[in-house]
Amino acid sequence: MTDVAIVGAGPTGLMLACELRLAGAEVVVLEALPERTGHSKALGLHARSLEVLAQRGIVERFLAEGHPKVPVGHFAGIRKLDFERFAGDHPYMLRIPQADTERLLERWALELGVELRFDARVTGLAQDAAGVALTVEGAEGAYVLPAAYAAGCDGGHSTVRELLGVGFPGTPTTLTAMVGDVELPGLDQPVTGSMPRHTNGVAMQFPLGPGLYRVVTVEFDKVTDRDAPLDIDVLRTAYRSIAGTDYGMRGARWLSRFGDATREAAQYRVGRVFLAGDAAHIHFPASGQGLNLGIQDAANLGWKLAAVLAGRAGEELLDTYHEERHPVAAAVLHNTRAQVALMEPGDKVGALRELFDVLLDFDEVRDFLTGMVNGLDVVYPASGDHPLAGRRVPNAVLKTEDGERRVHELLHGGHGVLLDLSDGAPALAAGSRRAAVDTVRARADELGAGALLIRPDGYVAWAAPAGEVTGEGLEPALTKWFGATG
Ligand SMILES: Cc1cc2nc3c(=O)[nH]c(=O)nc-3n(C[C@H](O)[C@H](O)[C@H](O)COP(=O)(O)OP(=O)(O)OC[C@H]3O[C@@H](n4cnc5c(N)ncnc54)[C@H](O)[C@@H]3O)c2cc1C
Numbered sequence: 001m002t003d004v005a006i007v008g009a010g011p012t013g014l015m016l017a018c019e020l021r022l023a024g025a026e027v028v029v030l031e032a033l034p035e036r037t038g039h040s041k042a043l044g045l046h047a048r049s050l051e052v053l054a055q056r057g058i059v060e061r062f063l064a065e066g067h068p069k070v071p072v073g074h075f076a077g078i079r080k081l082d083f084e085r086f087a088g089d090h091p092y093m094l095r096i097p098q099a100d101t102e103r104l105l106e107r108w109a110l111e112l113g114v115e116l117r118f119d120a121r122v123t124g125l126a127q128d129a130a131g132v133a134l135t136v137e138g139a140e141g142a143y144v145l146p147a148a149y150a151a152g153c154d155g156g157h158s159t160v161r162e163l164l165g166v167g168f169p170g171t172p173t174t175l176t177a178m179v180g181d182v183e184l185p186g187l188d189q190p191v192t193g194s195m196p197r198h199t200n201g202v203a204m205q206f207p208l209g210p211g212l213y214r215v216v217t218v219e220f221d222k223v224t225d226r227d228a229p230l231d232i233d234v235l236r237t238a239y240r241s242i243a244g245t246d247y248g249m250r251g252a253r254w255l256s257r258f259g260d261a262t263r264e265a266a267q268y269r270v271g272r273v274f275l276a277g278d279a280a281h282i283h284f285p286a287s288g289q290g291l292n293l294g295i296q297d298a299a300n301l302g303w304k305l306a307a308v309l310a311g312r313a314g315e316e317l318l319d320t321y322h323e324e325r326h327p328v329a330a331a332v333l334h335n336t337r338a339q340v341a342l343m344e345p346g347d348k349v350g351a352l353r354e355l356f357d358v359l360l361d362f363d364e365v366r367d368f369l370t371g372m373v374n375g376l377d378v379v380y381p382a383s384g385d386h387p388l389a390g391r392r393v394p395n396a397v398l399k400t401e402d403g404e405r406r407v408h409e410l411l412h413g414g415h416g417v418l419l420d421l422s423d424g425a426p427a428l429a430a431g432s433r434r435a436a437v438d439t440v441r442a443r444a445d446e447l448g449a450g451a452l453l454i455r456p457d458g459y460v461a462w463a464a465p466a467g468e469v470t471g472e473g474l475e476p477a478l479t480k481w482f483g484a485t486g
Helices: 011-022 047-055 059-065 098-112 159-164 232-243 290-309 316-343 347-359 363-374 426-432 474-482
Strands: 002-007 027-030 072-075 078-082 093-095 115-117 120-128 131-138 141-152 176-183 202-209 212-219 250-258 262-264 273-275 397-400 403-406 416-420 437-441 449-454 460-465
Touching (some): 002 011, 002 131, 002 290, 011 027, 011 290, 027 120, 047 059, 047 290, 072 363, 098 115, 120 141, 120 159, 316 363, 416 426, 449 474
Parallel strands (some): 002 027, 002 141, 141 273, 416 437
Antiparallel strands (some): 131 141, 176 212, 202 212
């Protein structure tokens, strides 16, 4: 029996596999496709995802392949989000095709010893108190894979979600949207600025490489079946009817339909089975948030599940996955619906949009929306009377006995960290008794804290203000996040 069977080798499944393996769990990933398609829906990684990768010491691989670093983002096509206003090592969105993100995550997974099976479609699922049994069909015929736990990372049409009978409430699609990677030989002006506004829909493009553009059309007056035939003529016709020209569109490398169906799984956990990524939430791909959400779901679930598997923490830790991630995705679903509403044609929306455009000149509004789309505003329940409690830990410079280190380095191994910033406060001794927590003594004035308990996913579980550290609340926080004995 393997520890965890992960269904789906998209970005979410791969990231979860890595997180689990890093913490010592045995992982098998089952992927229905016989091989990767090489196509990319998503084109970018936001700051919080890059930080999560930096915490594991692999962000350089992504930075080496991705470019450019886009410092400005958009809300409903209004290009005024200023990523550079956010403190951190990655004040930008890294442009990197999903296919490259998947390739790099797959490489890391294989290095860590994850077993990855292609042409392995999960068609059945049963679970009891002892484990999960997945029915798999594909290259090796049909067989049953037993596992202690399973995770459905199998995308928006998740088989696992259906087999679990988990509801997927929300709203159906209301529009027809298409995406194509094409040549536009007639486009001679540079593509910059906000989304052009047309009277009957959205037609936009941005450069992917020499001569190649990603084109997106949105028609608000009709709903077309996602499986309806699609070729370059269909995209060209839609584009021309919206924009009045097609720039000689030709040479399609990839075409796809998408929509604005907005749904979230009612439960992220059913017994021994979890849902993550698109299997748990779908929405219109505005501001490039879906893949990033999935990576961060995986970062939240991986260490918790590994701790329970290792016997360090009790099953109740697993419920915090839904408690923490469901509201985060719900907020994203909400903002994408708002963005779709703001993109609709018509004078009324036009007026609202103009107002929004003006509001986005206010730093507070911009920062609020920026934090929402790049994932830096996530706050989880935590203890301690300190502004960092529940937030991502800054990658501060630490002065330790062994020289300077950065906070993210301490998280490379996926352990918890008790950061003692107060010269060995006796009250922190409880932390040094925990095998799952590394105690690190350092100075870091920029953190403005006396001590921090940092979870393996980089969120601050407990924080003490600078000055004398009493340790109040530390023991319960250690027990909650690292178990009674971990
Ligand atoms: C046009 C478009 C543009 C987008 N742009 C962005 C963007 O810029 N930024 C961003 O963050 N997000 C973007 N997204 C969203 C992003 O692509 C998805 O959120 C992301 O792919 C989700 O990853 P995932 O691993 O959860 O699911 P998926 O990528 O869907 O992967 C699921 C995997 O599971 C496999 N699978 C399915 N069923 C089974 C089964 N029964 N057994 C075994 N395997 C199975 C599938 O073959 C697939 O490989 C965009 C989406 C679209 C449509």
